[in-house]
Amino acid sequence: MRTTRAIHAVERLKSRSGHPYYAAISLPGGLFYLADKAAEAPAKLSGPLALDEFVKFVDAFGPQKPRRASKLDLAFEAQIKKSKS
Template sequence: MRSTKAASAVERLKERTGNDGYALVRNADETFQLLDRSGKTPETVGERLPLDEFVAFVKTLGPQVVRRQTKSDIAFEKQLIKKK
């Protein structure tokens, strides 16, 4: 099922924010929508989007996880920049 990519994105959002009220809605026209059910009434967050756009949208929500880098990673990225 193609929606596992979207479901995983919503699960990561729940972990980042600590809000278990987020829910994924898959519409009949193969678009996805995010609901916030933490209040009394569910609120839609964003609009209906295709799969890839939906995953990119969900990634922008909530606090971002800082990627840990080693000295080797930093040196490698500097070499890539020099080659351009």
């Protein structure tokens, strides 16, 4: 169950980045690290991290998903910027 959160975080990273070679590597003691398996020798992209820290790291790594905003949201933000000026 604990590894499921780590795997889902890496799957989200794969879909955001379009790079299918990221992997979550599990270590004894409930630690994980992020690896890039594109080359023959996997490259470590992080040190050993606890589950919560690992998920935060992976969610912040790579390109971020663009924020969805409606026309009303954009108009409201423009109005706030206009009133601050």
